Amino acid sequence: MAGKQVKKFEFVVVGGGIAGVTCVEQVASRFPSADVALITAGLQIKAVTNYKQVSKTLEEFDVEERPSGVLEERFPNLTVIHSAVKSLHTHSHCVETADGRVFGYKKLCLCSGARPKLLTQDDPRVLGIRDTDSAQEFQKRLSKAKRIVVVGNGGIGLELVYEVEGCEVIWAVKDKAIGNAFFDAGAAQFLIPALEADKPQAAAPCRRLCYTTEEPGPGAAQTFTAGGTSRGRSSGSVEPGSALGPDWHRGVELRGAERVSRRVSVEYQCEVEKIFSSEELLRSPQRPLNAESEGSWPVYIQLTNGKAVGCDFVVSATGVVPNTEPFLRGNSFAVADDGGLQVDDHMRTSEPDVYAAGDVCTACWEHSPLWQQMRLWTQARQMGWHAGRCVAADVLSEPIELDFCFELFSHVTKFFNHKVVLLGRFNAQGLGSDHELLVRCTKGREYVKVVLSRGRMVGAVLIGETDLEETFENLMLNRMDLTAYGEELLNPDVDIEDYFD
Numbered sequence: 243m244a245g246k247q248v249k250k251f252e253f254v255v256v257g258g259g260i261a262g263v264t265c266v267e268q269v270a271s272r273f274p275s276a277d278v279a280l281i282t283a284g285l286q287i288k289a290v291t292n293y294k295q296v297s298k299t300l301e302e303f304d305v306e307e308r309p310s311g312v313l314e315e316r317f318p319n320l321t322v323i324h325s326a327v328k329s330l331h332t333h334s335h336c337v338e339t340a341d342g343r344v345f346g347y348k349k350l351c352l353c354s355g356a357r358p359k360l361l362t363q364d365d366p367r368v369l370g371i372r373d374t375d376s377a378q379e380f381q382k383r384l385s386k387a388k389r390i391v392v393v394g395n396g397g398i399g400l401e402l403v404y405e406v407e408g409c410e411v412i413w414a415v416k417d418k419a420i421g422n423a424f425f426d427a428g429a430a431q432f433l434i435p436a437l438e439a440d441k442p443q444a445a446a447p448c449r450r451l452c453y454t455t456e457e458p459g460p461g462a463a464q465t466f467t468a469g470g471t472s473r474g475r476s477s478g479s480v481e482p483g484s485a486l487g488p489d490w491h492r493g494v495e496l497r498g499a500e501r502v503s504r505r506v507s508v509e510y511q512c513e514v515e516k517i518f519s520s521e522e523l524l525r526s527p528q529r530p531l532n533a534e535s536e537g538s539w540p541v542y543i544q545l546t547n548g549k550a551v552g553c554d555f556v557v558s559a560t561g562v563v564p565n566t567e568p569f570l571r572g573n574s575f576a577v578a579d580d581g582g583l584q585v586d587d588h589m590r591t592s593e594p595d596v597y598a599a600g601d602v603c604t605a606c607w608e609h610s611p612l613w614q615q616m617r618l619w620t621q622a623r624q625m626g627w628h629a630g631r632c633v634a635a636d637v638l639s640e641p642i643e644l645d646f647c648f649e650l651f652s653h654v655t656k657f658f659n660h661k662v663v664l665l666g667r668f669n670a671q672g673l674g675s676d677h678e679l680l681v682r683c684t685k686g687r688e689y690v691k692v693v694l695s696r697g698r699m700v701g702a703v704l705i706g707e708t709d710l711e712e713t714f715e716n717l718m719l720n721r722m723d724l725t726a727y728g729e730e731l732l733n734p735d736v737d738i739e740d741y742f743d
């Protein structure tokens with residue numbers, strides 16, 4: 243970097259999200275007298291609070307935005323630099339920021355996260371939700387909206403359709419069932435009544451050992467209305483935004499312009515073909531869903547199932563793209579199919595002295611048969627933590643093993659106001675036909691699904707207060723042969739723990 247003053251640091255971490263902050267905390271506490279820099283585009287950083295280890299692999303915590311000063315207070319030799327990295331020069335070991343400064347590093351960890359994949363770029367009619375700012379923008383526009391279209395079947399789509407009140411939601415999902423990334427059709431079926439009702443329904447036990455769910459075909463639509471024709475906010479509903487997760491929940495009420503509680507229609511197995519204005523619609527042969535509203539919506543979307551629907555705006559929640567661009571130019575990073583920087587079990591990228599963690603990276607080590615990567619808070623924290631330890635171990639030439647948390651995938655969350663625990667290959671990911679499912683379901687109360695492969699439990703979905711997570715986690719981690727137990731495994735009258743104590 244000829245002609246530019248270079249400030250040199252021993253360690254540089256890029257990104258003030260969960261992964262970057264956790265990584266920099268690790269490094270700074272391990273090397274208190276080293277010069278460490280955290281370079282981040284935003285003013286705030288994300289902090290993990292109320293961390294709780296629930297079981298061997300399950301963890302729960304909150305995510306809060308904080309001013310970066312709190313980090314610098316804790317670590318006097320840490321400098322937080324608020325500017326986006328615009329280029330990386332791995333040969334000369336330095337990064338350049340948008341404000342023209344150049345910073346050298348000995349070890350670098352990239353934690354720049356991911357951004358939402360948008361249906362269209364720079365289209366004001368399409369909103370992506372990524373951070374507090376875009377969540378606030380969403381809330382503002384929702385308050386004047388009568389109908390929105392949500393596109394995408396991942397966690398954000400799920401949370402959105404459940405939380406939005408006072409506005410009709412048309413939810414376009416490309417799969418046969420809602421929440422495809424987290425659930426199978428059976429679990430989706432279990433959750434659907436929560437879209438219709440505010441209050442938990444009377445529990446009627448039912449037990450199924452195989453799936454007989456009729457899946458809606460292409461072009462099928464289902465409509466769910468909370469509280470029927472109830473006016474205003476019904477007393478049984480959840481607090482505003484509570485299930486939306488740490489990024490959103492504080493002070494974000496997701497309320498539209500209408501006096502209805504919830505009204506969601508799901509369009510299955512379809513994607514967005516085209517977005518157009520009402521003028522364009524008048525010139526096109528397509529007929530919108532509601533003939534009476536023809537020409538009166540600000541925006542229309544054409545779905546691949548042949549329907550055209552009008553709305554106030556579109557929310558695009560169709561997955562994320564890792565933020566890698568500024569780093570790729572001039573370097574030769576190995577990039578995975580999903581766009582992430584490939585990392586090995588030491589969180590090392592293919593460039594020397596450059597590590598990566600969180601949403602920006604793709605875990606390319608040989609995974610434990612019970613683990614998979616999902617771009618979630620928990621994994622951002624675990625990867626940031628592991629990356630920090632690996633950087634330290636490499637500097638000190640100490641050996642280090644892959645952390646235990648990568649043995650078993652585990653995630654606890656809330657969908658539609660139900661507690662949801664996902665363990666291992668909860669959707670039989672990568673197992674082909676080499677597996678068997680056991681299901682127990684009590685309508686409105688709990689849904690338990692176990693994935694068995696060659697007599698061993700390899701995954702589970704637990705919805706509701708099942709209290710089974712620790713037992714199942716142990717059964718999976720111990721690779722216990724369960725052939726002898728068969729269906730008894732899910733017999734609600736048998737305390738499984740008694741078997742294995």
Ligand SMILES: Cc1cc2nc3c(=O)[nH]c(=O)nc-3n(C[C@H](O)[C@H](O)[C@H](O)COP(=O)(O)OP(=O)(O)OC[C@H]3O[C@@H](n4cnc5c(N)ncnc54)[C@H](O)[C@@H]3O)c2cc1C
Binds near residue numbers: 487568600622
């Ligand atoms: C709306 C929404 C809801 C979600 N809900 C959940 C949930 O309920 N549960 C869950 O587990 N996960 C959820 N997720 C996913 C979760 O937020 C991510 O997996 C996690 O935040 C990833 O952390 P990270 O540190 O890798 O990246 P991020 O948190 O995205 O942080 C990236 C950081 O890098 C900075 N940055 C980016 N580019 C540059 C650059 N060029 N130079 C400098 N700095 C840069 C950014 O400013 C930011 O500080 C949700 C995501 C979204 C968008």
Ligand SMILES: *[C@@H]1O[C@H](CO)[C@@H](O)[C@H](O)[C@H]1NC(C)=O
Binds near residue numbers: 274275276318319
């Ligand atoms: C910061 O680094 C200096 C040396 O560079 C060291 O003397 C000092 O103790 C460090 N501060 C803390 C809080 O460790």
